[in-house]
Amino acid sequence: MSSERSAIILAAGLGTRMKSSKPKVLHEVLGRSLVGHVLRSVKAVGPQRQIVVVGAAADQVRAHLAEVAPEATTVFQDKQLGTGHAVQVAMDANPDLTGTVIVAFGDAPLLRSTSIAELVEVHEKKGNAVTVLTAVVDDPTGLGRIVRDNEGNVLRNVEHRDADADELAIREINSGTFAVDAQVLREQLARLSTANDQGEYYLTDIIELAREAGHAVGAVVVDDPTETLGCNDRAQLADLRRILQGRINTELMKSGVTMDDPATTWIDATAKVAPDVHLHPNVQLKGATAVDSGAEIGPDTTLTDTIVGADAVVVRSHADQSHISEGAHVGPFAHLRPASKLAENAKIGAFVETKNAEIGAGAKAAHLAYLGDVTVGAEANIGCGVIVVNYDGVQKHRTEIGEGAFIGCDAVLVSPVNIGDGAYVAAGSTIVKDVAPGDLAVARARQTSIGNWVARKRPGTVSDKAARRAKGEAGVSEA
DSSP states (O other): OOOOEEEEEEEOOOOGGGOSSSOGGGSEETTEEHHHHHHHHHHTTOOSEEEEEEBTBHHHHHHHHHHHOTTOEEEEOSSOOOHHHHHHHHHHHOTTOOSEEEEEETTOTTOOHHHHHHHHHHHHHTTOSEEEEEEEOSOOTTSOEEEEOTTOOEEEEEOGGGOOHHHHTOOEEEEEEEEEEHHHHHHHHTTOOOOSTTOSOOGGGHHHHHHHTTOOEEEEEOSOGGGGOOOSSHHHHHHHHHHHHHHHHHHHHHTTOEESOGGGEEEOTTOEEOTTOEEOSSEEEETTOEEOTTOEEOSSEEEESOEEOTTOEEOSOEEESOEEOTTOEEOSSOEEOTTOEEOTTOEEEEEEEEEEEEEOTTOEEEEEEEEEEEEEOTTOEEOTTOEEEOBOSSOBOOEEEOTTOEEOTTOEEESSEEEOTTOEEOTTOEEOSOBOTTOEEOOSOOOOOOTTHHHHHSTTSHHHHHHHHHHTOTTOOOO
16 A cells, blocks of 8 residues: 555535635634644645645635645536535546545534544554544434444445434434545545435445445544534534634643633634733734743733733733733733834833834833834833824834933824934924934923913803912902
């Protein structure tokens, strides 16, 4: 038997019950598409070729695969004539396939790589021609049943709608995942018939056909039946998401991550969380987010493609494509937009927004500021209400704030402008020119007070009465 391994992933259906313009296999479950999860699991057994059968919305699927699995090739199934026909299309397009062929549905994201590995190992060690992955479930309604003889040998698969009363009572179901010898697969595909209730070519019929031809047929039963679950509509998609959430969270907690409320903690399969991280309720870690040891995240925090260093704290905030270094503090209610980088022990406080901003070590913007296209030096202090005006309506410009600089409250820095090391900007100033190191910049109108303006312009008002009381004028009631 050839040592070559190949994988055929069935992803040609549109999934009309999803009620979507997007094909079913491209819907996401915690950071990966349905087909992306399947390809990752199958990849663990080292297939030399990954072949994805596409049909409905084929261009969308191909474009997605080019991003997530560029090594995969596609074949087009013009007519949807059943799973057997889909595999036949793949085999016809790859006539030189030898060895073990793994066949799996593209909408089964819970399938573990360890189960695929066990399936292939049993298949090859026992010299089987066909080995099917099965599960024992409480409710097999609608699923194909695995029929065995009295000695436990696998005889055939029977679909629910074709089963008799005795077969409907069987609880062992076919997952739709197979390991098959390539030559046997070709031979038995040619023998498939549409003599069934759906009038389709069932791939599962190769079990019985191969056995009748004298080939060895076997099964591997998974311990966790949820691995076999597919997805037909949005409700089932949500069910898969919750199951995968529980699986990911349990593994992380066993590895040393603290979760106050796992039910409200959503972590993508692509994210990484180190031991001794503390996750509070309502935390979402998406994409390539990675959180280092000792960090504290949440509550009510969403991080997307964001790196969080050791012992950093992020509270009630959103960050996207950002880097939060060791010991930094973010939030509450902060928004780090793409390309925001916080150095060690930097602080971004309440209602501060950053974008394409580099915040130096120990620098602080404690509250109510916008820092866009800016470099802030180490230990600089950004006061309340500071705005970096980075956009002139056509182009973005960058501002440089030096180390140890102090920007007073409600200052406006009109980019491009440089604030030197150790310089001060007075509160309320609008800065349009560079400020030299150590200088104080004041850019605001001189205060002017107009005497008795209220008495002359607002006589009889609450303000007028208050002012006259303060001056001790006679005849003004205290009431």
